[in-house]
Amino acid sequence: MHAIEKILAKNSGRREVRTGEIVTAKVDFAEINDLYLQTVYSFYEMGGEKVWDNTRCAFVFDHYAPCPDIKSAANHKEMREFAQKNNLKFHFDTNCGVCHQVMPEAGVIYPGMIVVATDSHTTTHGAFGAMGTGCGATDMATILMTGELWFRVPEIIEVRLEGEAPRGVYPKDVVLAVLGRIRADGAVYKAIDFTGSYVENLNVAGRMTICNMAVEMGAKTAYMQPNQDVLDYVSRRAVRPYEIQYTDPGYQYAETHVFDVSRLEPQLACPSSVENVHPLSEVVAGGPVKLDQGYIGSCTGGRTEDIAIAAKILKGKHIPAYTRLVVVPASREVMQACMAKGYIQDLMDAGATITTPGCGACLGAHEGILAPGETCITSTNRNFPGRMGSTEALMYLASPATVAASLLNGVITDPRPYLD
């Protein structure tokens, strides 16, 4: 069996599970973000009274942090009341950050667990050897009532990433290259196991970036076998004992895709589809792409490592007049680390706008919305029409290094000459 199947088997009280089977599995942690007041409504509509376990579920207020309008404030108020009424042990209010960064930091994510959240990017937690998957409000309400959810045991695709990344090629570039080949629906209903020497040597932040984007290929969940970096991270934080699962030798994947990371160059997902991926050099060769806004943030590209590289590129320089660079640290912990290291000061000196940790403008809710006709380069996860504001704005997805180098020149720019 695969590690993911072992997790599903363990949590559904079975010795084994087979691809395509429907199992009802215990959820180890459930998270509701602040777009999902409907979860509370569905909970009561279905006859819910108290959550099944007040130590295993939490709200994270990240999409509207802090609230931009009366409606979202009223939603927060109702959710806060629900959390208080149920005496939830964990509560992450508007001062914390993006759920997928906040949960691992708080130690509620660890290897071998099932985490379900009302957010598609819950695939992120494959970085820790956990099975993470997103669901809607009403599925979440059934979890809050029962502690369980039904799952179809997915086919598992192996994406083998071999070799060392050349200078200037970051995990975001690697996962964009994968996405360009597998396409936006290449892994629908399936799981992706990222393997290979590149993954074995990858740090926690990079692993999270890659697993995060698995859902952009349609994946139900992602997985990476934990390495020492992961164990160092979770052993300091985990709030429960955990058991790492291992894939049996000789496990037969539904498909295998092999990538030689050492041959990659920086990548871009061009407007307006995540699968419209091209090497950066190809885009630049087509003529200058003028930018109005750069954005560094989100559960994909707002971690300390991401902000560090942007600060390195921009230190002592300044972005051009009439452009803006919005930087949104993924969490309070990330922001504090970036302040301690001076990155925030360097970025502000370079003309960046720093906003509160959270989802920010990634989903077009607030703090960096695009006007019709504007062009943005961003370290986030989606460039769908209207994602960050106007449907007539254009978005390019890139690594934080590419975003920083591009904003420095006001046009899309290869970051490699700026890394010395």
Add this chain to the structure above:
Amino acid sequence: MNTKITGKIIVVGDNIDTDQIYPGRFLAITDPKEIGSHCLCGVSEDIAPNFPKGGIVVAGRNFGCGSSREHAPIALLSMGASAVLADSFARIFFRNAVNLGLLPVICKGISAGTVTVQETGEALPCEQLGDQAMKILEAGGIKPLMRARFGKQ
């Protein structure tokens, strides 16, 4: 389940994501009627105001990709859609639709331009949904099933 659904259709393309079905700027809204009034406005602002009651949305591959927002199927239902017919559906959208009793019909090979209108009488084969999805759809969604399970009829 043996149900015949007849309705006027609107045709949209491939990879119609949740931001096009229901953009982020409206996510704080909780009133289903108001949610429905913005349905598919990322494709065209004209769709929701003119949508025929009981109509069917016909799409290409990967309908509903992107976010887990349940606003997407709520918007479709509230706009008056009786079903969505597509070459394929993104996973979370599919689950959300089934949970709310919105019928997702998988019709392989369908894409803009190959939809056959009623007058021709041509029948296109659709995929049989899994037992679990059918059980939920037959009950009218997950909510009646859960109410029954918890004795709250």
